[in-house]
Amino acid sequence: MRVTLDIKKLPDKWYNIIPDLEFEVAPPMSPSGYPLGFHDLEPLASHAIIEQELEKDKREVQIPGELHDLYKEWRPTPLHRAERLEKRLGTPARIFYKYEGGSPSGSYEFNTAVVQAFYASHEGTKQLIAATGNGEWGASLAAACNYFDIKCKVYMVRASYEERAYGRYVMELLGAEVVPSPNESTRTGSRVLSQDPDSSGSLGIALSEAFEEASKRDDAKFAWGTVMNYVILHQTLIGLEARLQMKEAGAQPDICISAVGGGSGFGGLVFPFYHERKEGGRFIAVETASAPSLSKGRFAYDYSDSDGFAPLLKMYTIGHGYVPPNIRAGGMRYHGISPLVSALYREKRIEAKTYTQRQAFEAGLEFARAEGFVPSPESSYAIKAVVDEALACKERKERKNILFLLSTNSNLDIAIFKDFLEGAVEDRLASDERIDAAVKDLPQVATG
């Protein structure tokens, strides 16, 4: 069953959760220990974006008319009920998913990519620069930059650049400049390569390189794909629409589930449900056992990139120096989780669950055979949690409403599922010892 939403009901405001929180969220910080203000962030992002990042009072932020029209090209996105999956599981629970894979780039990340390209273009920026793991964020940004006739450059983690060509191909086909990270053209890249000429890179390194270039250039800005408040703000369209659609379906969610990498998909789905949650309602963030920031990290200020060019953020972190094992859900390998999501976890308003990639792929295949298409690796983590909750409902004979985010079209990732089917995928758990070592090395900040 599909619940559509009339195009006229597309929300015209994003939702800012900060005024609705019962507690403070620690601000981004400079390495020398003072809270960052507008001017500190100016080299990195468009003015409108910085205002959104720092907005503490308005719970609704107006979407510019031109962007609202653009959103209508693919939004509202559909909400589906996965009745065939329910039947396969034999559960009395009702399973709903919000599907974001039908965006032009095939990913929910397009929701924020168009906003960042829009403001950049309106403020005279010529190029957006970003870091990407397996290429989904980069592909969304490349497409959005074309819409507004600005250039796009992407530092792509070298391991993915070389091994997982499809994500890179899409960016290149769309005309973006894609460079492998570490790259000799930056200070960070040179440093890393001088220590290890064969370095396969990490998202933290790619972020440092992209920050470094963006902050040195007057005609370019940096573009975050997740983590920051403003990215989650843009993603709240997901939850705002889902709220209307769940009402239409007569089903208030008992459990909302999303995978977390940096936290923007999770925040986008969950935040609009936060202050009208059911008595006993639950929000579950699903992590990979390869980078369990919420479950095993420390809540502290840490660098958001490897070399400390980017703001310090107070978040659950397994340490900016820790490079998680290489798994195919590249977006989930980041060392921290958005400060907003981290604060909610700290205050016990949300739960975290951790699964291995083999557990995720198995659940993803179960979904595919029921619903007709293969979900992305990231979304498969969410599905594993959904399946577990649905089976718990079966045992307890409870007819709960479970809502999850299916964030991304999966076709670029088919090969990894095939490897899994053939038994060629290993679980790669994070090392507790190495996390311990990495969090001992967190930066010292005055107020931290």
Add this chain to the structure above:
Amino acid sequence: MRVTLDIKKLPDKWYNIIPDLEFEVAPPMSPSGYPLGFHDLEPLASHAIIEQELEKDKREVQIPGELHDLYKEWRPTPLHRAERLEKRLGTPARIFYKYEGGSPSGSYEFNTAVVQAFYASHEGTKQLIAATGNGEWGASLAAACNYFDIKCKVYMVRASYEERAYGRYVMELLGAEVVPSPNESTRTGSRVLSQDPDSSGSLGIALSEAFEEASKRDDAKFAWGTVMNYVILHQTLIGLEARLQMKEAGAQPDICISAVGGGSGFGGLVFPFYHERKEGGRFIAVETASAPSLSKGRFAYDYSDSDGFAPLLKMYTIGHGYVPPNIRAGGMRYHGISPLVSALYREKRIEAKTYTQRQAFEAGLEFARAEGFVPSPESSYAIKAVVDEALACKERKERKNILFLLSTNSNLDIAIFKDFLEGAVEDRLASDERIDAAVKDLPQVATG
């Protein structure tokens, strides 16, 4: 701009063009020269499907309620106006496309796959058997079979089975049995392999093998993905919806364009516009220069498979024995074109255009950079014709409405575009001499 259609306006009848044609369409024929009736086709397809194939009088065929509900999971599909592409081309023409890539399988072929699986399941069939080139039809059928809890077996052209793994992976992930064709398990396969143990196969051979197995088994039926009347009937939902949406947009099409492989996408889009076409309105079928059935073939009865197990069809054909050069738009390599589309071409009601794959890919990339996503190779052929017509409008300062079919989500095909970008794709034209030789070898039928 996107033109949606309310889910309540999803058509509840398919459109059968046959009663509206001003001329006769030659029936399918047995190799011994008599028109095939219900009982001849019985081993191959469900009863309901055969009735649809032979339906000559009713111009509307009711969609069963259960199927209509299922269609609502992804239909009506959106109609888009490609304004950014118009702007890049500087054309006064308005370019619209009907987008079928948002179906669960990512392809328009799902429109008929669910119907065939539905009837098979209702008539007690345990398995559907099909032939596929690069795997898109097979993937749609595999997904549909899961919906109705029946098995799926696919003979896949060996060249694609080995080289183009993503299409095969999807079928296997969905639980289908995929075997390379030619295959020793069939008479046709044994014959071919005894002559050439390294044969890379062809769609005609795969069809023969699938027919052979389906006709020998009581519990299985064959499933066509294109060519036949009933497949086009199911695909008319595309054009029926587009007609409503173009009205909504206030734009009657001057030119309707679709790629043709077997003809089901073209027929699905164009037939519902046929009897309310504009004065001077045009319908353009776009072929690949690697298999130019309409442009260079002969209008005659020919086998629809390599070994003559399947019905003889009166169509434009470059000869069942001709194996076109290997191109990546695998669905366009079939040796003939649906009898309905062929008859319209014979009667000069539609036009054909021919392009090489490099021309198609170049237009596809132009589209991608404007609209944000890479179209499938097949749809790129249509886009090349669209671009040419839009540029002609520019030269003549005409504000025509151009409508085309974007049939398939492209992500499985990204690699070929990358090869193209790197200059590694060659044009592979069909050989006139070999076509001449192949059409000299057409079967002799009594009434042919």
